[in-house]
Amino acid sequence: MKSSFGLSLAAVAAMALAGVAALPATADAQYPERPITLIVPWGAGGGTDATGRIIASLLEEELGQPVNVVNRTGGSGVVGHQAIATADPDGYTIGVATVEIGMMHWQGLTDLTHEAYAPIALVNADPAAIHVPADAEYDTLDALLEAAEDGQLQASGTGQGGIWHLALAGLLQDVGLAPDVIQWVPSEGAAPGLQDLVAGGVDLVACSMPEARALVEAGRVKSLVIMSPEHDAIFPDVPTTEEAVGSTWTLGAWRGIVAPAGTPDDVVATLVSALETVHQSDEFREFMLGRGYGLLWAGPDEFREFMAKSDEDLGSVMTAVGLAQ
């Protein structure tokens, strides 16, 4: 949400330090020779922001240049994604792309798609999960779906048409129910949704495991399913969709680093190798696993295919459940 003035101060200071440190090593003008901006399309304090900031501070060590995080928020991520796409493709502006890049154009919000970017790497993915109050009468997804059949249940976890809304609607459709049989109550994000769940406002919340973790550990909320082929590392007891209802439905949020399309190949290659080192570093692994975030790695080509497939999948689900325009 906010940043920058002090960041630029920090940048100046860091530049001075980096300059001193780099003097004996390289004198030739090789990328990167000045600070890099990392655009985060979501607000300070959220998971994407945290991921972006840890990557920035570790990339800084790898590249020997300051990497400044800039939050460009609003418009369900449209503003920030647009800012990354329209930046100069010189490698000095990169950004964090999130799953929403494959959703917003289906909703008719923008013409922007993943094709506007030069992919660098996919770094994380968090599957959706379903959470109910700890004292809810249903202990399994089956029981919950049965209770949902008469159309009285309400769910929350993100805004209308957001990724967790889609995850729930897709799951309902996959098990043969109407995608809107559970009414979606829009919230500003997972935290307000979960608070509403505990306050008795809604019956269930769809969001990722790390987002619900504190309340699960506090014994206020229980998780019924994780929409992934694999178990969660921290909560291995939560069944997968396959185990819970025999459905192959999976969906999750992902985050990757991208540059604007047209960024020179050698620059991308430098970024990929630096990012790969970062991704394998203990600091990054500790940070991500400590917060319960799923680690994933896919280089540029694989990431490009991943985004294309994600886009296609999201589009067909959104059309099927009536969320596409």
Place this chain on the structure above:
Amino acid sequence: MDAILLAAELVFRVDTLAAIFMAACFGLFVGSIPGLTATMAVALLVPITFFMEPVPAIGAMVTCVAMAIFAGDIPGALLRIPGTPASAAYVDEAFRMTQKGEAERALGTGLVCSVIGGLIGTTALVLVAPVLAEIALNFSSFEYFWLACLGLTSAVFIATASPIRGFLSLLIGLLIASIGLDNPAGTPRFTFGYAELYGGIDFIPAMIGMFAVSEILRHMLGGVKPQAGVAAVRNLLSGIGRSIARYKVNIARGSLLGTLIGALPGAGADIAAWIAYALSKKFSREPAKFGTGHVEGLTDASAANNSALGGAWVPALVFGIPGDSVTAIVIGVLYLKGMNPGPTVFLMNPENIYAVFMIFFAANLLLLPLGYVAIKSAKQVLRVPRRILMPVILLFCMVGAYAINNTVFGIATMLALGVIGFIMEENGFPIAPAILGIVLGQLLERTFVTSLIRSRGDYLAFFERPIAAGLGVVTIAIWLTPVFIMLWRRHSRRQAPGESA
């Protein structure tokens, strides 16, 4: 007891104390620049905390925020430009005091009340966090809807001289808040296909524009009365003891209110300051003095916005649910440092959490000397001739407006709203309700729509839950009071001629 001793060892170490001191200076600096908020100060600290031990890392953030929220009062009182949104509620009052030559009294009172409020908020955090968190968790969209109404009502009906003009100003604010994509339906409104507008109008550039730019415009057009001379430098704290003693009830009320509102996720220091200021006027023995440079409202509101900081940590620590944007960032750092929020935070490594509490107290006490120095040095600003000062302020404003989203669009927003603010003020419309409208507009709409979705269109649901019903009745009673007063007057007027006939 062992845990507390261990905690003291963690706090009273050179690195921890150095981190706290540096964060304090940083917080004072950021908070006193209009447009740079406490949230921003904390976000900037995050990358640095990656390389710190848990206790100094959290301590630095706690201290930084407390300083920034107080420091927001300084440009508010001296220049009528609130440094953070939490100071906007009483900026006019404080500035009037400065015009009367009482800048030191305004800021000194604000400082002492901030410290007291901060200490009370912290005490509540330490003693009753789990209980308070339970209460806060019971707030759903119905209660938040009424709370938003109550905040807006405070701004319109109580804090302004003319409710009608205040209401119109509020509507302008609500209109501005409705711009963008971030509404419950996720439909772009008033964006004209322009991607920057999808994000809506951020209230920081809006606030800087309406308060600061309009002030600069007025100065350029020669409409500012010459400033009262800087009062002879005397002891900043003299006479404040009397104010504190006189308004001790106000301070206690403001602090408790601030703690409660701060503990609610989704409501923070800014709403707390508004409601506290309105309450102060409502229960004052001298309500007519409000708005003329009267210190009473400052005591309530300054105590409230600092106590809200302690309150905001309650749901964050107990349930991992952020009480405001600052704690949202802090939760991330807590996880990073292995102090996972939740009841377990008090069981595993209790010394860490006690150390954080100690730092809360230390930070608030440190505010006293550092704030004193900050006021002393900031006061020199008044000696600078306005024709030199104004361009410098404009520069700072532009930096602040740009920094929100790192776009020139922020500066454009600031300038446009500066012109709107100027026109409004020249025609006697207060700008403060418009600012609160921009701040609370989304909360109001979102809670209204989600409440109706949840109740499937049943309006009675707004009164079904006990807290919601209570808040609703109070709000509606405030709305109806002017109507009843009007009817009663008309009634007695009609009776009076009847009797004489």
